[in-house]
Amino acid sequence: MEIILPDTQSPTPVIEKNGRTGHANRAKVRAPLTALVLSCALLAMTLLAAGAGYMEIGVGEIIRVLLAQLGGRPELLAEIDQAVPFVLMEVRLPRILTAALVGAALAACGVIFQGILLNPLADPYTLGVSSGAAFGASLALVANLALNEYFSVPLFAFISAVITLFIVLRLSTFNGRMSTTTLILSGVIVGAILSAGISFLKYLADEQVAVIVFWLMGSFASRDWFDVLRVAAVLLVSVLIFAYYARDLNIMSLGGRTSDALGVETARVRTILLVTASLLAAVCVSVSGIIGFVGLIIPHLMRFVVGPDNRRLLPVSLLAGALLMLGADTVTRAVLPVEVPIGVLTALLGGPFFCFIFRQKQRRYRFG
Amino acid sequence: MAETGGFQLHNVFFAYDETTVLEEINLELPPGRFYGIVGPNGCGKTTLLDLLTGTQRVRRGSVLFQGRAIDTYRRRPLARQLALVPQEYAIDFAFTVEEVILMGRHPHLPRFGQPAAADWEIIDRVMAEIGIDHLAGRPVNELSGGEKQRVAVARALAQQTPTLLLDEATASLDIRYTLNILGALRQRVSRGEQTVIAVLHDLNLAAAFCDHLVFLNRGRIQAAGPTDQVLTPATIARVFGVECAVSHDSFSNAARVSFNLTAHKQPIPAAEARQ
Numbered sequence: 298m299e300i301i302l303p304d305t306q307s308p309t310p311v312i313e314k315n316g317r318t319g320h321a322n323r324a325k326v327r328a329p330l331t332a333l334v335l336s337c338a339l340l341a342m343t344l345l346a347a348g349a350g351y352m353e354i355g356v357g358e359i360i361r362v363l364l365a366q367l368g369g370r371p372e373l374l375a376e377i378d379q380a381v382p383f384v385l386m387e388v389r390l391p392r393i394l395t396a397a398l399v400g401a402a403l404a405a406c407g408v409i410f411q412g413i414l415l416n417p418l419a420d421p422y423t424l425g426v427s428s429g430a431a432f433g434a435s436l437a438l439v440a441n442l443a444l445n446e447y448f449s450v451p452l453f454a455f456i457s458a459v460i461t462l463f464i465v466l467r468l469s470t471f472n473g474r475m476s477t478t479t480l481i482l483s484g485v486i487v488g489a490i491l492s493a494g495i496s497f498l499k500y501l502a503d504e505q506v507a508v509i510v511f512w513l514m515g516s517f518a519s520r521d522w523f524d525v526l527r528v529a530a531v532l533l534v535s536v537l538i539f540a541y542y543a544r545d546l547n548i549m550s551l552g553g554r555t556s557d558a559l560g561v562e563t564a565r566v567r568t569i570l571l572v573t574a575s576l577l578a579a580v581c582v583s584v585s586g587i588i589g590f591v592g593l594i595i596p597h598l599m600r601f602v603v604g605p606d607n608r609r610l611l612p613v614s615l616l617a618g619a620l621l622m623l624g625a626d627t628v629t630r631a632v633l634p635v636e637v638p639i640g641v642l643t644a645l646l647g648g649p650f651f652c653f654i655f656r657q658k659q660r661r662y663r664f665g
Numbered sequence: 666m667a668e669t670g671g672f673q674l675h676n677v678f679f680a681y682d683e684t685t686v687l688e689e690i691n692l693e694l695p696p697g698r699f700y701g702i703v704g705p706n707g708c709g710k711t712t713l714l715d716l717l718t719g720t721q722r723v724r725r726g727s728v729l730f731q732g733r734a735i736d737t738y739r740r741r742p743l744a745r746q747l748a749l750v751p752q753e754y755a756i757d758f759a760f761t762v763e764e765v766i767l768m769g770r771h772p773h774l775p776r777f778g779q780p781a782a783a784d785w786e787i788i789d790r791v792m793a794e795i796g797i798d799h800l801a802g803r804p805v806n807e808l809s810g811g812e813k814q815r816v817a818v819a820r821a822l823a824q825q826t827p828t829l830l831l832d833e834a835t836a837s838l839d840i841r842y843t844l845n846i847l848g849a850l851r852q853r854v855s856r857g858e859q860t861v862i863a864v865l866h867d868l869n870l871a872a873a874f875c876d877h878l879v880f881l882n883r884g885r886i887q888a889a890g891p892t893d894q895v896l897t898p899a900t901i902a903r904v905f906g907v908e909c910a911v912s913h914d915s916f917s918n919a920a921r922v923s924f925n926l927t928a929h930k931q932p933i934p935a936a937e938a939r940q
Contacts, residue, residue: 562740
């Protein structure tokens with residue numbers, strides 16, 4: 298990884314013959330290359346994760362099972378233990394795909410929130426959206442609203458996240474204009490209130506407190522194909538919307554007045570992107586609980602590699618987010634002796650890394 | 666088309682909640698001139714520009730641009746007519762100078778289109794005009810305030826609009842770059858390429874570069890018209906509360922405002938300082 302430090306030695310950059318400068322060109326070449334490397338790594342990680350665990354499954358077996366199931370050739374299963382297809386198709390694959398999709402989704406949310414809040418250190422949690430979703434889900438768990446085990450928790454998480462977003466946006470809008478500073482402050486205030494609410498729910502929960510606590514720490518255990526489809530569908534639609542507005546988002550980093558004057562419908566684009574990213578974050582929380590730092594660190598890291606242009610940042614962040622989350626989940630599931638909640642793992646790994654980036658950023662400001 | 670071109674403001678009133686910012690603004694700004702908007706801090710200059718770009722909407726009255734109410738324009742077509750250089754901008758992302766200036770081409774490019782050779786030519790030309798070609802590959806968040814401001818001017822020029830609005834765009838520049846930028850804009854106006862409406866801080870710069878001046882104070886227009894007619898000691902005293910003389914300076918061949926320094930040694934009364 299390359300950390301770009303302020304160049305105090307040579308103020309003049311290298312200018313290539315055609316007049317286009319090295320910096321922008323390098324990022325353009327680097328983006329497809331990074332995407333290719335990440336795609337290969339993700340594929341390898343998927344095979345590795347599918348094979349690793351209590352029951353070791355070889356790569357050959359995995360491929361044969363997949364061909365048999367997806368290609369409709371049951372004769373390939375002849376020499377394989379009958380448990381293998383079940384473990385693979387009903388246990389591991391849904392979990393693997395959910396982890397990868399949630400990782401990609403959280404990274405995409407990070408790209409969008411950082412772009413809108415004009416702050417490379419912002420993430421889905423800054424807006425209080427994740428706290429909102431967590432509060433709704435805890436409420437459903439405590440009230441034991443088992444209307445339908447698939448729908449009550451996600452539905453409450455989702456509704457609560459949307460209400461939270463609405464309150465945060467309402468709090469930060471004055472005279473029809475929304476400032477990013479007040480947006481972050483409003484998110485922190487509402488998030489703090491919701492955290493207190495969650496603590497109170499835990500206090501009320503008695504014997505169910507373990508369920509809430511485990512869920513708040515995040516986990517991909519016992520995910521099924523319904524979870525995969527749910528995240529995949531919302532992610533697909535969100536990514537299309539993000540891609541559509543990627544250039545507008547670039548321009549919005551110059552500030553609202555300038556982007557207005559450059560022909561961007563700033564207020565409308567900001568609302569559309571905020572709502573979409575919040576819904577995506579809420580779906581992630583409802584599926585896997587709270588998993589922090591992925592949405593913050595992946596876009597930040599990828600910005601070092603491919604630059605700040607959201608049209609390049611978004612695709613590589615999706616891939617890197619999927620890779621990181623799948624890697625972390627595989628470590629906690631198959632490598633560690635005890636399954637550590639993934640939210641704890643990402644915080645333990647991501648927290649120090651975040652501190653490092655934060656210091657780096659401070660240093661840049663001091664020089665700048 | 667002179668009657669319908671440019672801006673026409675009729676009886677404009679604007680307020681944030683209870684605070685009146687602008688009232689009874691009646692103004693005609695036909696195209697082809699270099700306009701200067703001057704006035705003390707907090708008199709509503711930036712808000713006036715916000716109304717001209719359609720970022721804010723009038724509470725009462727109307728702002729017409731080329732004969733049409735400004736808020737009936739969609740932003741994209743409007744961005745091909747009007748460009749803005751804001752007072753200052755904070756950018757935390759490491760876009761290169763070249764990428765930022767390329768954003769000026771946004772209203773001209775299809776949503777998923779790539780910039781053509783012609784767009785790159787325009788970018789190279791404005792970078793040379795403003796004298797920032799050596800910064801092309803530098804991350805914009807590492808530039809000094811003055812360099813950033815010149816990038817913003819180049820970006821607005823790359824937009825290639827008939828009208829350019831500047832909000833104290835030269836406030837953080839030293840005198841050499843200030844003269845360089847205002848001189849470049851003056852040339853464009855004189856060649857009939859562009860109309861410039863600039864909020865300026867420095868009365869002597871306003872006197873040297875602007876065809877027309879608009880004096881604003883406490884949300885009202887105090888005087889507006891050709892520079893040689895409205896730039897008088899009486900107007901400046903009324904608007905800024907300072908004592909001065911206006912003379913012709915043969916070296917710059919422009920009007921010069923010189924101030925009575927001894928008359929302003931006493932502290933500004935609290936009631937006025939709050940304004």
